[in-house]
Amino acid sequence: MGIGYIIIASGFTGNLYIGSVTVGICYGAQNSLMPAAVTSEIFGIKHMDTIYNTINVAYPDGS
Incomplete structure (x- = not known):
């Protein structure tokens, strides 16, 4: 999950999608x-x- 957040924080084009998928899989x-x-x-x-x-x-x- 940490790697996904680092990918999102890097700020390159397209990394938001890759990082979001990574974090979503880990969270799930x-x-x-x-x-x-x-x-x-x-x-x-x-x-x-x-x-x-x-x-x-x-x-x-709860939600």
Whole structure:
């Protein structure tokens, strides 16, 4: 993600698109992996599917 921000900050023509795609892919991967890691670490894996889906529903509700 840091590399994507550096690409955006460089200011060359066309780098906004390349940097935005890079940051978007990284943010999407992080956004999909972090709830699984948080869910399994805090609550365990017994009811992970229910808790994971509840966390994912909270994103659109909060926004």
